[in-house]
Amino acid sequence: MDFATAQRDVLAFRDERDWGQFHNPKDLAMSVAIEAGELLECFQWTGENVSVGNKERLVREELADVLIYCIYLADSMDVDVSRLIEDKLETNRLKYPITKARGSSKKYTEL
Secondary structure, eight states: OOHHHHHHHHHHHHHHTTOGGGOOHHHHHHHHHHHHHHHHHTTTTOTTOOSOGGGHHHHHHHHHHHHHHHHHHHHHTTOOHHHHHHHHHHHHHHHSOHHHHTTOOOOGGGO
């Protein structure tokens, strides 16, 4: 399934249940943060082991929740997700030119 189809399916799932009436940018942004916290919880107290390991199913579920709420938030703000990503990538290309950023984990202000 491609992203456009997944996005349509997510919005259809919401609309079939008439949940859009409860979706406002504030609550959806909070939901993104809450689900991101649950995603982080999958890695809490793992020490040196930073891989997904035996929690892959749970990590995938939490990541899906984050992405779904991001789609809902973008839709509630009438934002084209593809355009949003393209615009941000262009901004990042300017901040992180390949000649300076390749192989570096430094923030753009340190390059």
